[in-house]
Amino acid sequence: xxxxxxxxxxxxxxxxxxxxxxxxxxxxxxxxxxxxxxxxxxxxxxxxxxxxxxxxxxxxxxxxxxxxxxxxxxxxxxxxxxxxxxxxxxxxxxxxxxxxxxxxxxxxxxxxxxxxxxxxxxxxxxxxxxxxxxxxxxxxxxxxxxxxxxxxxxxxxxxxxxxxxxxxxxxxxxxxxxxxxxxxxxxxxxxxxxxxxxxxxxxxxxxxxxxxxxxxxxxxxxxxxxxxxxxxxxxxxxxxxxxxxxxxxxxxxxxxxxxxxxxxxxxxxxxxxxxxxxxxxxxxxxxxxxxxxxxxxxxxxxxxxxxxxxxxxxxxxxxxxxxxxxxxxxxxxxxxxxxxxxxxxxxxxxxxxxxxxxxxxxxxxxxxxxxxxxxxxxxxxxxxxxxxxxxxxxxxxxxxxxxxxxxxxxxxxxxxxxxxxxxxxxxxxxxxxxxxxxxxxxxxxxxxxxxxxxxxxxxxxxxxxxxxxxxxxxxxxxxxxxxxxxxxxxxxxxxxxxxxxxxxxxxxxxxxxxxxxxxxxxxxxxxxxxxxxxxxxxxxxxxxxxxxxxxxxxxxxxxxxxxxxxxxxxxxxxxxxxxxxxxxxxxxxxxxxxxxxxxxxxxxxxxxxxxxxxxxxxxxxxxxxxxxxxxxxxxxxxxxxxxxxxxxxxxxxxxxxxxxxxxxxxxxxxxxxxxxxxxxxxxxxxxxxxxxxxxxxxxxxxxxxxxxxxxxxxxxxxxxxxxxxxxxxxxxxxxxxxxxxxxxxxxxxxxxxxxxxxxxxxxxxx
Ligand SMILES: Nc1nc2c(c(=O)[nH]1)N[C@H]1C(S)=C(S)[C@@H](COP(=O)(O)OP(=O)(O)OC[C@H]3O[C@@H](n4cnc5c(=O)[nH]c(N)nc54)[C@H](O)[C@@H]3O)O[C@H]1N2
Ligand SMILES: Nc1nc2c(c(=O)[nH]1)N[C@H]1C(S)=C(S)[C@@H](COP(=O)(O)OP(=O)(O)OC[C@H]3O[C@@H](n4cnc5c(=O)[nH]c(N)nc54)[C@H](O)[C@@H]3O)O[C@H]1N2
Ligand code: SF4
Ligand SMILES: [Mo]
Numbered sequence: 154x155x156x157x158x159x160x161x162x163x164x165x166x167x168x169x170x171x172x173x174x175x176x177x178x179x180x181x182x183x184x185x186x187x188x189x190x191x192x193x194x195x196x197x198x199x200x201x202x203x204x205x206x207x208x209x210x211x212x213x214x215x216x217x218x219x220x221x222x223x224x225x226x227x228x229x230x231x232x233x234x235x236x237x238x239x240x241x242x243x244x245x246x247x248x249x250x251x252x253x254x255x256x257x258x259x260x261x262x263x264x265x266x267x268x269x270x271x272x273x274x275x276x277x278x279x280x281x282x283x284x285x286x287x288x289x290x291x292x293x294x295x296x297x298x299x300x301x302x303x304x305x306x307x308x309x310x311x312x313x314x315x316x317x318x319x320x321x322x323x324x325x326x327x328x329x330x331x332x333x334x335x336x337x338x339x340x341x342x343x344x345x346x347x348x349x350x351x352x353x354x355x356x357x358x359x360x361x362x363x364x365x366x367x368x369x370x371x372x373x374x375x376x377x378x379x380x381x382x383x384x385x386x387x388x389x390x391x392x393x394x395x396x397x398x399x400x401x402x403x404x405x406x407x408x409x410x411x412x413x414x415x416x417x418x419x420x421x422x423x424x425x426x427x428x429x430x431x432x433x434x435x436x437x438x439x440x441x442x443x444x445x446x447x448x449x450x451x452x453x454x455x456x457x458x459x460x461x462x463x464x465x466x467x468x469x470x471x472x473x474x475x476x477x478x479x480x481x482x483x484x485x486x487x488x489x490x491x492x493x494x495x496x497x498x499x500x501x502x503x504x505x506x507x508x509x510x511x512x513x514x515x516x517x518x519x520x521x522x523x524x525x526x527x528x529x530x531x532x533x534x535x536x537x538x539x540x541x542x543x544x545x546x547x548x549x550x551x552x553x554x555x556x557x558x559x560x561x562x563x564x565x566x567x568x569x570x571x572x573x574x575x576x577x578x579x580x581x582x583x584x585x586x587x588x589x590x591x592x593x594x595x596x597x598x599x600x601x602x603x604x605x606x607x608x609x610x611x612x613x614x615x616x617x618x619x620x621x622x623x624x625x626x627x628x629x630x631x632x633x634x635x636x637x638x639x640x641x642x643x644x645x646x647x648x649x650x651x652x653x654x655x656x657x658x659x660x661x662x663x664x665x666x667x668x669x670x671x672x673x674x675x676x677x678x679x680x681x682x683x684x685x686x687x688x689x690x691x692x693x694x695x696x697x698x699x700x701x702x703x704x705x706x707x708x709x710x711x712x713x714x715x716x717x718x719x720x721x722x723x724x725x726x727x728x729x730x731x732x733x734x735x736x737x738x739x740x741x742x743x744x745x746x747x748x749x750x751x752x753x754x755x756x757x758x759x760x761x762x763x764x765x766x767x768x769x770x771x772x773x774x775x776x777x778x779x780x781x782x783x784x785x786x787x788x789x790x791x792x793x794x795x796x797x798x799x800x801x802x803x804x805x806x807x808x809x810x811x812x813x814x815x816x817x818x819x820x821x822x823x824x825x826x827x828x829x830x831x832x833x834x835x836x837x838x839x840x841x842x843x844x845x846x847x848x849x850x851x852x853x854x855x856x857x858x859x860x861x862x863x864x865x866x867x868x869x870x871x872x873x874x875x876x877x878x879x880x881x882x883x884x885x886x887x888x889x890x891x892x893x894x895x896x897x898x899x900x901x902x903x904x905x906x907x908x909x910x911x912x913x914x915x916x917x918x919x
Contacts, residue, residue: 175741178216179278221814229591230625260544266294273550304527308470318759323456335462339371388468391475393431403450405484415768454490487754494757526903531565548575593622614743651687706734791911798869821871822855847894
């Protein structure tokens, strides 16, 4: 395979180490465009790609360290089979594919394919995995699945499905009032050029930034209003804000008349709420609540970003609704600087099903967007329910580390009859699996993500490989293609006509693919693999794995033809989809795939009458409980609130296993307020034991006055095993989910309350 040629001013330079190659940073969902220099397989330099369509040269400090991902020690270089004694034996790929296919099929034959669960399918930088994983899933008849979205975003999806029938996103770069609710974009990003945008808002007197966060975060430092709520009391604050809007009649009456349903019922819920009482419950002065509510109501545009600080805290689903009620009642949807529904290349959520979620037959939990609640996976497998899952297929995810109650997930994997993990490293999850298949890294293959939520412009970036696959590894496209063939879903004979059509060009291919899939539906069901095998070889070097995106481009062109044309792609019908696809696979700067007008925002709603449904009666009961005050979850035994999994300067989920990538705070300190530190007799650098109902650990302390008294935090992604000099893995820092438990979760969608874990601290004697 030839590596795609680099472009740019240095491309012609004779010295290959001086050539800049375009790609993206894979450390968070923003996927900022970068240019890198290579020396052999080392990434020696990284800079922002100024011509990238979305990030325009922006990166944060983390991008400069991606070589620690690409060239970490301990990459897997052959399939591994667990032996009776618990050690792993390297095998060849043919054996691995044969035995993995047989193992999964065996579970299906003994218990039914619905007793197999698929977990994962993509991380912060790689979503082609999911398209290919769907092939193997369909070849086996696997319907049960989950991924990390079902431990953070399913509450939001439950609410948005009912209110909008789809996902919405704010325009923070243009909003007059930007609100960050349990979100620290300075570190976690979540929209393009986050730090630049935050600084711009802070410097502009006409614009206002409101940060709702118990901690004085880096973002809060830039805010006009930092509402330092008591941990877990956001529902009280939002109810008080709504009460001011309703009681002072600050509603957008005419706009609501035209665009929303359920307004009167919603307004009635806040008419008698005592702002003063609720202010006391959340710890914010009533006058500040009133002034913030008036600022929101008087603004031309308001955008709100909710994130883990509320999605992983008490009343999470309720909060997801309350803030949306606030911005809808004040008329903030579908205008510049407000939220809008948006286009998707491949939707990450299926909102069609929301509002009528199915129920997990094993645990009775709600299945939002087809995803089993993460907190219920282990519980289900470890039950004696006849419907429980008996096998697991996990890829590009590290659920033993990332899901609540690590010990339970380990037990659940061991309780399965067959488990397989596809990863680049021997992760905490891989170490529990019967089989581990080594994937090529994200810089050794073509990849992309479907995180694009832009409006009015939406973009996608498909990256060519930077490097050849590490010896012994395979890209997921190839792994799944081999599995699908081993499972007998496709044969060479099935693909003959498609190979011929692909050689003739995309137009012939479209007709041939539709005909083949109609005649033989399994070809459609494993379509990603079929396209990889037949269309892939005709694509530019290194881009074969992008083949299924041809179908995605066709669907985007069908759904949003005018907007795809407005984005500069030409043609009608399948020719438009072909033009879009060609632009996508030849443009490492990324492409705008849709360009909307704000008038489209209501057309994009998927509610029956394309109005916003502001009233969610299912949540009224929980709302009513707030009047009794904020429930305290701490106790004499566990007097602190632990926020388990904070985003910091050098954290990136579990993507970076090499701890030396962190330039500061090597272990990921436990932050605590100076008063609490004094009470415990602890100073920065001392060791403290932290205990919760879920477990206990020792962390290094950092006395930090941005914390509230009574609240402590640990970073996410720490406590990973890594062997810097080979040999046995060493752990650095605390793995947060050794401290969390699967029972501590939202009552509606089952998402964990990781930001609000009752905990006890004790100094550790030196
Ligand atoms: N550097 C870095 N960036 C990342 C990631 C990473 O690992 N590292 N991960 C990415 C991923 S997967 C995600 S989902 C996002 C998450 O991004 P964020 O949600 O922004 O990240 P967190 O730091 O987990 O939580 C945000 C804030 O919630 C606050 N918080 C805690 N308790 C409460 C509460 O009761 N109420 C309120 N209002 N706030 C509270 C915390 O103080 C914290 O500042 O980040 C993405 N970006
Ligand atoms: N306590 C607590 N727990 C949390 C959080 C928290 O705030 N607190 N945050 C949660 C959130 S929001 C999220 S999104 C999850 C994230 O947790 P996960 O969904 O488990 O995702 P990652 O940690 O990103 O793990 C990705 C895995 O993919 C592997 N990988 C990297 N590149 C490739 C590749 O090209 N192919 C394959 N097959 N594998 C690859 C990595 O080695 C790693 O094992 O963690 C959650 N866990
Ligand atoms: S970690 Fe930083 S550079 Fe990398 S994608 Fe996220 S915001 Fe961009
Ligand atoms: Mo996440």
